[in-house]
Amino acid sequence: EAQVTQNPRYLITVTGKKLTVTCSQNMNHEYMSWYRQDPGLGLRQIYYSMNVEVTDKGDVPEGYKVSRKEKRNFPLILESPSPNQTSLYFCASSLSMRENQPQHFGDGTRLSIL
């Protein structure tokens, strides 16, 4: 089954404790992206990647890092999480960088930073 898998689905942690949210897709997609979803703000793009070893900042990259060492994986790293990063996070992928390609979303990761 074609899917985007995120882990963990839920995480409660404390300020400053490094964490990684994994994202994996099995569709051989070139393009991958991370979003955060906050009430009243919709989805905002954090980082995206056109292909292996190619990443770029979205609208809200501060406090996050990403890497794309393999085509299928695109982890999101919070080196020193803070409470304002409490949010619902989605990973997404699409076939290529062509702008008319729709994205496939994971089921989300709810992070709470205390």
Add this chain to the structure above:
Amino acid sequence: GNSVTQMEGPVTLSEEAFLTINCTYTATGYPSLFWYVQYPGEGLQLLLKATKADDKGSNKGFEATYRKETTSFHLEKGSVQVSDSAVYFCALSDRSRTGNQFYFGTGTSLTVIP
């Protein structure tokens, strides 16, 4: 810059009522436009898309027409069902220097009552 504005919710309708959710956009280039739907506890799923002016996207009885002259992409359905209750997001993708960025509206929550 690029942005998407969609009507505030929540929207509550009776079954078989007509639905319109307004969406307007601002884009520097020639974007593709999308509607995504999010059911509770799930990620976003593509509902329909349109890639150029005057294109009409349609799926599951929903329709939206890419109107360049009014920079709009309003979502419509002639007769809603209880199963259509969800949050709907309007989105655009536009090519940047290094790839595609996606921009989402804030989402409109729809509840359909029997």
